Amino acid sequence: MLINFNLNHKPVSVDAPADITLLALLRDRFKLTGTKEACEVGECGACSVLLDGELVNSCLVAAPSVMGRNVVTIEGIHAEDGGPNDLQRNFIEKGAVQCGFCIPGMVLAGEALLSIKSDPSRLEIREALAGNLCRCTGYMQIVDAIETTAKARAEKHHPEKRED
Amino acid sequence: MAKFDYVLAKTLEDAVHLLNEPNIRSIPLAGGTDIYVAIRVNPIWFDRLVDIRRIPELSQITQEGDVVSLGAAVTFSHAIANPILQKVAPFLVEACSTIGGPAVRNCGTFGGNVSNAAACADSLPALVCLEAVAHLRSPKGKRQLKVEDLVTGPHETKIESGELLTHFTFKVPPEKARSCFIKIGRREAQSISRLSIAVIGAVDSTGMVDYIRVCPGAAVATPVRFPHVEAVLLGKKPDEEIITAAAEQLVVDMIVSTGRRWSTEYKEITLKAIAERSLTKIFLEDGQHVN
Ligand code: FES
Ligand code: FES
Numbered sequence: 539m540l541i542n543f544n545l546n547h548k549p550v551s552v553d554a555p556a557d558i559t560l561l562a563l564l565r566d567r568f569k570l571t572g573t574k575e576a577c578e579v580g581e582c583g584a585c586s587v588l589l590d591g592e593l594v595n596s597c598l599v600a601a602p603s604v605m606g607r608n609v610v611t612i613e614g615i616h617a618e619d620g621g622p623n624d625l626q627r628n629f630i631e632k633g634a635v636q637c638g639f640c641i642p643g644m645v646l647a648g649e650a651l652l653s654i655k656s657d658p659s660r661l662e663i664r665e666a667l668a669g670n671l672c673r674c675t676g677y678m679q680i681v682d683a684i685e686t687t688a689k690a691r692a693e694k695h696h697p698e699k700r701e702d
Numbered sequence: 703m704a705k706f707d708y709v710l711a712k713t714l715e716d717a718v719h720l721l722n723e724p725n726i727r728s729i730p731l732a733g734g735t736d737i738y739v740a741i742r743v744n745p746i747w748f749d750r751l752v753d754i755r756r757i758p759e760l761s762q763i764t765q766e767g768d769v770v771s772l773g774a775a776v777t778f779s780h781a782i783a784n785p786i787l788q789k790v791a792p793f794l795v796e797a798c799s800t801i802g803g804p805a806v807r808n809c810g811t812f813g814g815n816v817s818n819a820a821a822c823a824d825s826l827p828a829l830v831c832l833e834a835v836a837h838l839r840s841p842k843g844k845r846q847l848k849v850e851d852l853v854t855g856p857h858e859t860k861i862e863s864g865e866l867l868t869h870f871t872f873k874v875p876p877e878k879a880r881s882c883f884i885k886i887g888r889r890e891a892q893s894i895s896r897l898s899i900a901v902i903g904a905v906d907s908t909g910m911v912d913y914i915r916v917c918p919g920a921a922v923a924t925p926v927r928f929p930h931v932e933a934v935l936l937g938k939k940p941d942e943e944i945i946t947a948a949a950e951q952l953v954v955d956m957i958v959s960t961g962r963r964w965s966t967e968y969k970e971i972t973l974k975a976i977a978e979r980s981l982t983k984i985f986l987e988d989g990q991h992v993n
Contacts, residue, residue, distance in 0.1 A: 557706045578742060586805055594808055595806065595809070598738040600734055603734070605710065665804075
């Protein structure tokens with residue numbers, strides 16, 4: 539069936555079977571492989587994307603249900619010049635990335651939090667990451683990266699947000 | 703070829719019609735958080751998903767007089783942020799905030815949680831304490847059932863095929879009532895309940911309990927109130943002794959209901975502890991006020 543929606547801020551139209559998930563649509567049809575496929579049952583958060591600005595597990599979302607809605611994947615999160623944005627740079631600087639598999643989901647979970655809460659506590663950051671598993675880092679550096687970004691964005695009058 | 707079809711319902715009437723089209727087994731799709739897990743482990747039992755998430759009425763939380771209405775497609779995130787529920791049913795909000803992680807709460811819905819009726823469904827104990835009524839729609843008309851009666855067993859409900867769960871209603875609990883939800887999981891966040899409890903209660907002007915509802919989750923086959931436990935408390939001054947007596951009664955009633963099993967040894971200790979803790983919280987500490 540024909541599915542029209544906004545993908546990383548651009549309108550797209552794709553013909554896809556009705557029974558696939560948003561995860562399969564993104565990876566197989568659009569070749570956006572930054573969205574990772576792991577548990578496929580909503581447990582790990584590797585497949586996290588933003589749907590109308592809210593964090594969702596794309597492995598649990600029916601592909602046709604995104605008709606007319608806005609989907610942002612990790613490929614849609616970057617600085618204006620196309621390089622890493624402030625949050626992504628902080629992930630690198632704080633040593634929050636090891637194998638990297640969980641990181642797209644972590645960055646999106648971080649952006650989802652910062653879009654509704656500009657000064658989250660460390661506990662709130664941890665709660666925001668509760669659905670995202672990391673096998674490598676032990677999470678502390680990820681929390682650090684999000685916390686540092688929140689502070690820097692709050693300080694800057696014009697926060698460098700993901701481009702909308 | 704696609705293993706099943708998908709159709710978006712625009713209105714309630716549309717959804718009921720689509721769910722009842724002959725020769726095509728249709729089921730409602732709301733958040734998808736249970737369905738997409740289920741089809742990975744079970745053979746597919748339907749031909750078509752009828753997406754009900756964009757029917758406006760189903761996503762509403764309203765209060766008219768002393769009746770609150772909660773749409774079946776309201777997500778847990780929506781509920782957590784909703785001022786009506788925060789005010790009149792803080793323990794329901796608390797329960798919602800223990801479900802999954804943010805991504806699951808952004809999708810998962812009350813209708814899905816209740817109709818999937820997992821033993822560990824976290825919204826159920828508070829809904830049962832609130833004596834919530836489920837409203838169902840089918841081509842035959844409308845009917846209502848108490849949530850407590852709707853769920854007949856793990857993953858079993860009285861919802862008939864072709865019937866759509868549209869919303870829940872419950873009466874605003876008495877003013878001064880305090881409520882509490884406690885969940886024991888394997889870890890703090892995103893855990894499946896091993897055991898939980900919802901309690902709501904109030905005392906009269908002389909300090910005696912005049913309102914109490916107790917419903918544990920995942921303790922017995924379905925989420926139900928425990929009248930004997932409530933009877934222990936009613937009319938009494940809720941001190942430590944009475945609270946312990948009520949908690950012990952709850953354990954006795956659980957074992958009567960389930961018999962002794964491999965998990966009883968764990969559950970009897972844990973259930974007693976969370977019953978005491980929750981009742982202490984509402985009667986002797988600072989349980990969350992209703993109103
Ligand atoms: S792949 Fe979706 S949550 Fe794990
Ligand atoms: S960096 Fe390896 S899973 Fe998180």
